[in-house]
Amino acid sequence: xxxxxxxxxxxxxxxxxxxFQLLKPRVMSLxxxxxxxxxxxxxxxxxxxxxxxxxxxxxxxxxxSGALNMWYDADIDAKMRRTRGRxxxxxxxxxxxxxxxxxxxxxxxxxxxxxxxxWFAAGLLAFTIAFYAVVYTMWLKRSTAQNxxxxxxxGALPPVIGWAAASGSAPLNAWLLCAIIFFWTxxxxxxxxxxxxxxxxxxxxxxxxxxxxxxxxxxxxxxxALLVVPLCLAPxxxxxxxxxxxxxxxxxxxxxLLLAWRLFRSRAGEAVGERNTDGLxxxxxxxxxxxxxxxxxxxxxxxxxxxxxxxxxxxAAPLExxx
Amino acid sequence: xxxxxxEGEADWKARRGRNIALALGLILFVILVFVVTxxxxxxxxxxx
Numbered sequence: 220x221x222x223x224x225x226x227x228x229x230x231x232x233x234x235x236x237x238x239f240q241l242l243k244p245r246v247m248s249l250x251x252x253x254x255x256x257x258x259x260x261x262x263x264x265x266x267x268x269x270x271x272x273x274x275x276x277x278x279x280x281x282x283x284s285g286a287l288n289m290w291y292d293a294d295i296d297a298k299m300r301r302t303r304g305r306x307x308x309x310x311x312x313x314x315x316x317x318x319x320x321x322x323x324x325x326x327x328x329x330x331x332x333x334x335x336x337x338w339f340a341a342g343l344l345a346f347t348i349a350f351y352a353v354v355y356t357m358w359l360k361r362s363t364a365q366n367x368x369x370x371x372x373x374g375a376l377p378p379v380i381g382w383a384a385a386s387g388s389a390p391l392n393a394w395l396l397c398a399i400i401f402f403w404t405x406x407x408x409x410x411x412x413x414x415x416x417x418x419x420x421x422x423x424x425x426x427x428x429x430x431x432x433x434x435x436x437x438x439x440x441x442x443x444a445l446l447v448v449p450l451c452l453a454p455x456x457x458x459x460x461x462x463x464x465x466x467x468x469x470x471x472x473x474x475x476l477l478l479a480w481r482l483f484r485s486r487a488g489e490a491v492g493e494r495n496t497d498g499l500x501x502x503x504x505x506x507x508x509x510x511x512x513x514x515x516x517x518x519x520x521x522x523x524x525x526x527x528x529x530x531x532x533x534x535a536a537p538l539e540x541x542x
Numbered sequence: 543x544x545x546x547x548x549e550g551e552a553d554w555k556a557r558r559g560r561n562i563a564l565a566l567g568l569i570l571f572v573i574l575v576f577v578v579t580x581x582x583x584x585x586x587x588x589x590x
Binding site: 235238272327331 | 549552555557559560563574577578581582585
């Protein structure tokens with residue numbers, strides 16, 4: 220294992236904030252949001268305290284998998300600008316401590332979920348943590364360009380866990396939310412990797428632009444965008460989303476497709492330009508188009524999940540399409 | 543584990559912060575288990 224020698228000696232004393240950073244708080248906030256949407260969309264009466272405990276368990280479970288990821292990936296994190304400041308590669312926290320924190324929080328979150336809610340939700344949470352830490356981090360990330368496609372399942376499962384926590388089951392609509400995030404992940408991540416691919420190449424991570432090239436990545440982003448936008452409209456057909464949802468998903472979907480098309484037509488991810496007349500290097504060709512899609516993809520997902528959440532909290536009637 | 547007698551001010555502060563965070567985490571967990579037990583007990587009592 221490459222990571223065994225990659226953890227530098229701890230230089231500065233570790234603060235509690237360094238341990239908190241191991242939990243990837245920004246990722247955790249997105250997980251909390253999508254899990255809460257699943258929990259509310261289940262439309263089952265649930266004690267608010269138990270609902271809070273369910274969300275806490277999912278958040279802690281996500282944080283635990285983040286800590287396990289940072290433990291294992293310390294060697295490649297140290298080589299990338301975006302990640303070299305993380306607690307383990309920067310030497311603030313020792314790798315063994317990150318591993319211990321990840322395992323401890325995984326056990327606590329799964330155990331509490333099982334005791335407080337139900338063991339089906341706890342099993343899904345355990346599967347998600349294991350899938351992210353073992354299947355994605357230890358296997359897929361370093362071995363295939365499809366790493367974030369398959370590994371995206373871990374990020375897509377929180378709404379199903381939330382739904383299962385509230386109802387004890389995972390019906391089709393819960394898996395529909397999962398599918399939306401699953402198919403949203405590749406265009407989201409590949410847009411980012413188009414302007415950070417040098418970092419991934421340096422670290423030896425086979426991200427799509429590094430393996431298949433920028434043109435192929437842009438084409439695949441467009442294909443996934445064509446898949447995810449209709450999928451985002453599906454909740455309006457299955458009775459999960461109402462009129463507001465349909466409007467937001469359709470309008471946002473058009474913008475998503477437009478930005479994906481622009482990215483497809485751009486030169487994003489191509490070689491750095493020649494030195495220009497100012498003596499400065501050109502910005503990476505088409506990087507703006509990639510950044511635009513990356514930023515909008517976050518907004519789009521947040522908007523459709525927020526609309527679903529609002530509709531279910533306010534008891535908005537589902538559309539009567541195809542009924 | 544560092545020797546508390548030889549550690550500097552920064553190490554002491556960092557260790558104290560970690561200990562407080564760990565204590566708060568454990569206390570929160572105990573409270574959560576207690577509250578969850580009461581909620582589930584009262585729910586079960588109400589159904590009988």
